[in-house]
Amino acid sequence: MSQPLIELHDLVFAWPGQAPLLEIPAFRLEPGEALFLKGPSGSGKTTLLGLLGGVNRPGQGSIRLLGQDLATLGQGARDRFRVDHTGYIFQQFNLLPFLSVRENVELPCRFSKSRAARAAQRHGSIDQAAAQLLAHLGLDDPALLARRADSLSIGQQQRVAAARALIGQPELVIADEPTSALDADTREAFIRLLFDECRDAGASLLFVSHDQSLAPLFDRHLSLAELNRAAKPREA
Amino acid sequence: MYLLRLALASLANRRFTALLTAFAIALSVCLLLAVERVRTEARASFASTISGTDLIVGARSGSVNLLLYSVFRIGNATNNIRWDSYEHYAKDPRVKWAIPISLGDSHRGYRVMGTSADYFSHYQFGRRQHLALDQGRAFADDPFEVVLGAEVAEALHYKLGDKLVLAHGVAAISLVKHDDKPFTVVGVLERTGTPVDRTLHISLAGMEAIHIDWHNGVPARGAGRISAEQARAMDLQPTAITAFMLGLNSKIATFSLQREINEYRAEPLLAILPGVALQELWSLMGTAEQALFVVSLFVVLTGLIGMLTAILTSLNERRREMAILRSVGARPWHIAGLLVLEALALALSGIAAGLGLLYACIALAQGYVQANYGLYLPLAWPSAHEWTLLAIILGAALLMGSVPAWRAYRQSLADGLSIHL
Numbered sequence: 318m319s320q321p322l323i324e325l326h327d328l329v330f331a332w333p334g335q336a337p338l339l340e341i342p343a344f345r346l347e348p349g350e351a352l353f354l355k356g357p358s359g360s361g362k363t364t365l366l367g368l369l370g371g372v373n374r375p376g377q378g379s380i381r382l383l384g385q386d387l388a389t390l391g392q393g394a395r396d397r398f399r400v401d402h403t404g405y406i407f408q409q410f411n412l413l414p415f416l417s418v419r420e421n422v423e424l425p426c427r428f429s430k431s432r433a434a435r436a437a438q439r440h441g442s443i444d445q446a447a448a449q450l451l452a453h454l455g456l457d458d459p460a461l462l463a464r465r466a467d468s469l470s471i472g473q474q475q476r477v478a479a480a481r482a483l484i485g486q487p488e489l490v491i492a493d494e495p496t497s498a499l500d501a502d503t504r505e506a507f508i509r510l511l512f513d514e515c516r517d518a519g520a521s522l523l524f525v526s527h528d529q530s531l532a533p534l535f536d537r538h539l540s541l542a543e544l545n546r547a548a549k550p551r552e553a
Numbered sequence: 554m555y556l557l558r559l560a561l562a563s564l565a566n567r568r569f570t571a572l573l574t575a576f577a578i579a580l581s582v583c584l585l586l587a588v589e590r591v592r593t594e595a596r597a598s599f600a601s602t603i604s605g606t607d608l609i610v611g612a613r614s615g616s617v618n619l620l621l622y623s624v625f626r627i628g629n630a631t632n633n634i635r636w637d638s639y640e641h642y643a644k645d646p647r648v649k650w651a652i653p654i655s656l657g658d659s660h661r662g663y664r665v666m667g668t669s670a671d672y673f674s675h676y677q678f679g680r681r682q683h684l685a686l687d688q689g690r691a692f693a694d695d696p697f698e699v700v701l702g703a704e705v706a707e708a709l710h711y712k713l714g715d716k717l718v719l720a721h722g723v724a725a726i727s728l729v730k731h732d733d734k735p736f737t738v739v740g741v742l743e744r745t746g747t748p749v750d751r752t753l754h755i756s757l758a759g760m761e762a763i764h765i766d767w768h769n770g771v772p773a774r775g776a777g778r779i780s781a782e783q784a785r786a787m788d789l790q791p792t793a794i795t796a797f798m799l800g801l802n803s804k805i806a807t808f809s810l811q812r813e814i815n816e817y818r819a820e821p822l823l824a825i826l827p828g829v830a831l832q833e834l835w836s837l838m839g840t841a842e843q844a845l846f847v848v849s850l851f852v853v854l855t856g857l858i859g860m861l862t863a864i865l866t867s868l869n870e871r872r873r874e875m876a877i878l879r880s881v882g883a884r885p886w887h888i889a890g891l892l893v894l895e896a897l898a899l900a901l902s903g904i905a906a907g908l909g910l911l912y913a914c915i916a917l918a919q920g921y922v923q924a925n926y927g928l929y930l931p932l933a934w935p936s937a938h939e940w941t942l943l944a945i946i947l948g949a950a951l952l953m954g955s956v957p958a959w960r961a962y963r964q965s966l967a968d969g970l971s972i973h974l
Contacts, residue, residue, distance in 0.1 A: 366970060367969045367970055370880070370881070370969065370970050372969030372970055373969065392884075392885075393884055396879075396882065396883075396884040396885075397882070397884075399882065400881060400882025401882075405880040405881070405970065407877075407880070410873060411877065412877070413559075413562075413563075413874060413878075414566060414876055415562045415563055415565060415566030416559075416562055424878075424881040425880075425881045425882055427555045427881075428881055428883055428884075429882050429885070481881065508829030521893075
């Protein structure tokens with residue numbers, strides 16, 4: 318069996334002076350897997366994503382990303398590790414409004430040499446990588462690339478955000494409620510596009526949402542409430 | 554490099570605030586530099602009110618007082634000096650030229666100065682410039698001729714051939730006029746930007762003539778009066794003057810002659826070196842000048858605080874921007890750097906615009922200021938001193954930029970990847 322992409326072990330996290338917010342005995346995400354994690358707001362979802370991104374450190378237990386224990390890395394190294402291996406898609410307003418669509422997509426390559434190198438290797442150049450990813454996601458109008466990001470519709474913006482998460486082939490794409498601002502039709506179309514692109518790039522997808530209706534589309538679905546022991550007493 | 558691109562794009566996105574901020578800095582920089590330039594030029598022009606004169610001699614009083622009435626036409630002499638004292642030194646072999654001056658009368662607020670024709674050939678101002686006639690000629694043999702300074706002619710609309718009456722004393726409104734002996738305008742001097750512009754020049758003989766029938770400070774009445782015609786026929790050699798200026802053959806003799814004059818036994822005299830007295834006078838006014846400088850420094854500080862406020866208030870609404878940047882791999886120091894660059898860009902553009910504004914103002918006002926205040930403001934490249942000031946402003950802006958940078962650094966550490974609305 319191959320090495321898991323994410324492996325949490327006996328993870329405990331609490332904000333200073335508060336009761337533990339997260340207690341996750343075990344959690345795994347396999348390479349290439351698309352996982353739906355149901356997490357209503359207030360369930361510690363944001364904190365979990367912060368831990369996976371290496372922004373916060375666990376109090377106890379370990380977080381391994383690609384076999385690397387994040388807790389052993391320094392702040393700067395965690396930041397670098399995050400951008401090298403993870404692409405993010407947020408709820409909405411994912412883009413820097415004052416940059417062009419193309420520049421938004423290329424942002425991770427500006428901060429990560431390895432993603433810039435992989436994008437250039439796979440597509441010839443970073444510009445081409447951005448154009449091809451956008452074209453795959455249905456944004457193939459060349460004029461659109463030069464437009465300001467905030468001149469696009471919400472649906473288009475989320476696709477640009479997906480292209481940004483995927484550029485330079487990170488091993489993991491974390492999507493935090495990326496469809497909550499989309500209507501039902503575009504929602505499913507967006508998720509299918511995301512699946513295709515993640516599969517093409519060989520990336521795992523961790524999709525966090527409170528919308529249970531999307532769960533059947535995924536390989537596997539989990540609820541953060543089930544995973545997290547710390548959450549149970551509060552629900553009861 | 555990419556951070557700079559991001560900082561500029563982000564600023565461009567908030568261009569209205571950014572422009573206002575840069576404009577405030579530009580105005581303050583322009584003010585500071587303008588004050589600096591006027592200060593420097595005023596000092597230079599003040600120092601060049603009189604040049605080429607080695608000694609000014611008057612009745613014994615204070616050196617600043619002597620300088621004020623003899624050169625700046627401010628205040629009054631405490632006493633006159635005798636004509637033979639003047640002649641004594643005018644004939645001294647070390648003396649190249651001597652200009653007698655006699656003060657005490659006025660015309661509609663402008664001082665009247667009695668002098669000799671040597672005044673027009675030897676008096677120098679600025680960078681050793683001589684007086685020049687704009688119209689007409691210098692006064693000649695007739696005692697009732699007057700040569701006007703440029704400002705007098707312009708303000709009072711006098712032209713050649715006009716007649717004017719001098720008033721006794723130097724008060725703006727004088728009750729006693731020499732209306733029995735009118736003067737004719739024979740010449741108008743070119744503008745000098747010095748007190749010469751505000752002076753009416755008559756001959757010593759003219760000065761003597763209008764006072765010839767005066768006794769103990771009041772005009773004679775009835776039969777005692779002497780008409781202009783009668784006066785012309787009389788001996789108009791003055792017996793006393795107010796002061797005189799000396800040009801020496803050799804500068805080396807200046808100090809020894811000064812000492813000699815100060816120790817002159819026939820009457821108490823005071824000889825001053827104009828340069829030294831000007832320095833003394835300027836140091837008196839230095840406080841006001843420095844106050845102006847300090848005020849403009851505070852205006853610059855206000856401009857920079859405006860920038861600080863603008864950046865700090867933008868921080869909260871830009872937390873999303875920061876979180877997005879963090880998610881694509883920007884480290885906290887990148888975020889801090891972004892804000893420092895932003896402050897730097899604002900300050901630099903403010904300074905550049907301030908310089909532009911300064912030069913535009915100088916180009917526009919140069920002629921007017923020169924004509925009205927005698928100040929020549931050069932359209933020159935900033936001096937080393939001005940560059941230093943600009944560098945200090947930039948340094949202060951960097952220092953201020955580090956405040957929001959530090960806050961953003963803390964904030965981006967705390968917020969991480971969570972997006973705040």
